[in-house]
Amino acid sequence: SKSSKTAVMLIGHVTKDGTLAGPRVLEHLVDVVMQIEGDRFQQFRILRSSKNRFGACFEAGIFEMTENGLTEVKNPSEQLLEGRKENSIGSVITVAMEGTRPFLVEVQALVSTTPFGYPKRTANGFDLNRLQILIAVLEKYGKLNLQNQDVFINIVGGIKLSEPAADLAVLTAVASSYLKKPTASKAIIYGEVGLSGELRKVSFTDQRIKESKRLGFEKIISPKEFKEITELLKSL
Template sequence: MSAVAKPKTQFVCQNCGYNSPRYLGRCPNCGAWNQMVEEKLPTKNKEVHAQSNLAGQIAKPRLLTSVNVEKEPRVKTQLAELNRVLGGGIVPGSLVLVGGDPGIGKSTLLLQVSGQLSRHQEKVLYVSGEESAVQIKMRADRLGVGNSQLYLYPETDMGSIQQQVKQLQPDYLVIDSIQTMQEPDLNSAVGSVAQVREVTADLMRLAKQNQITVFIVGHVTKGGAIAGPKILEHMVDTVLYFEGDQQRTYRILRAVKNRFGSTNEIGIFEMQMDGLHEVANPSEIFLEERLAGATGSAVVVSLEGTRPILVEIQALITPTVFGNAQRTTTGIDRNRAALIMAVLEKRANLMLQNQDAYLKAAGGVKLNEPAIDLAVAVSIASSYRDKETQARDCFVGELGLTGEVRSVNRIEQRINEAAKLGFKRIFIPKNNTKRLQVPKTIQVIGVTTIAEALKKAFD
């Protein structure tokens, strides 16, 4: 009597996808603890067949010179902010991943977009693995979405989903969410690395072979990264992060990967009872609650992609109680703040080593470009000296370690935005003042060093 072969298993890290023949408490690849899950290995090799599209056509090798290239088509939605983040609109046949915290508005955004697209007599299949059709219908009524070309399909089995896609042949497919979808041929649990990888591969084939635009909703981990293997972000064409605080009504849509556009663009929305509304002028929102005459405040004109945004930088400098001074930041890189404080201490004679520093970009926005350095330095000096800056001053410039104020890009666009919002003076690097064409309503002050900038700002 022959012994029954024991099915082979492996242990897979649910954080990074690392494989191990035995259980490990700590993943040697990513360092995560208690993330190794046992999964069965497939016993038989599947026969590999050429993949065909919904029309039964099989792709064949073609000469590069025989491929006709037309202008990249774009489908524009009624949300201009979303069009900007995507690089001008939706590219047919693309695979777009939308990630964000629970309850931030991912499903609301995609349901609104689905309703807008279906108004153009294009079929949209909305597949939900988390809500029933009745629940989605209730939310659609609240958002004012209701069209004959929008199909709802509560299902998690990829085999059934592919069958419905073949029958309906939709122009757009929404998967909410990728972590709830299941590949029936795999023995691993729903949401595991193997499941997410295989489901995404099937969706990518559907998108590329049939020119179906696929939107995928992805959950995020406690660290803010999209849950599942990192290969998920590599496989898709576009990765969008939906950011914001549930205590605030404003949401920021940020592109971190985009094969068809810039990765620096952001879109700003406001969550209301009837859905997401785009914010046309975010600078006014970020500055509307600024206190007149407050110390430790400076305004910067930051660029997010092609859009200039005015943001208030706030600083609070207090004598330290403990031995080591604290450096706490919100919306600003902590290492950048520490570097700027070191430059101020060495080049501007500010004794900051025994001072606790708390810095914040007001409004919940995250700033990471070098042009914010000068505004951060002025806000720190304002709080330390307890001297206010003028209410209609703003600051743009990068700081070097020797105390120089270095030039930044697209300075005229920044100046025009500041003038449009009523600012009277803008401090910029001296090298950026050459051949400027700016409005007469704003005075441009060129500075060479941080010491010169502080002297002119507080005079």
């Protein structure tokens, strides 16, 4: 293909752990490795690049399946927030990154007393192990008694949040539902939560703030405004 300057596309599938099926040498031979994510229950399809010899890696394109096939979603933030009710208990808006592209997404939490001996933790679009850690931090440093509470997390639109910047949004949504207090209207929440209850800065801060203000979210709740989760919980 290189001698004739012809682009060749190989289509395969990935295994359950997310790696390419087949011999590993195939991944080293090609110039670009791309993967499309999404299923029939999700609104968007996300095209990611994990290897690119001619450009930046881990960039992402966001598409939507229509009657004309896959079409580019130029403003995913507006679509993901469409129909959202403001001042809802357990609802938080965060700004996520797909590669270097920021977009706003809603994080929902529901906390309710469990009828069983062991509380249930369920997360859709968020890592369950990370949720368990955030709940433990809330219990120890936020003084919230969640030992007899079921906790459910949902990331609206079928989006999957894996970056540490989503920690603070998930934690705040859980606290909002438990305390039955809505978060501030038109507020964006992002930041990493440490095991000692401290809030840590994340990357792409300028891009996150710019995208938030473009859509009218003027209040930013991040590690710059609060240093520990105790300070944040007092402001709810």
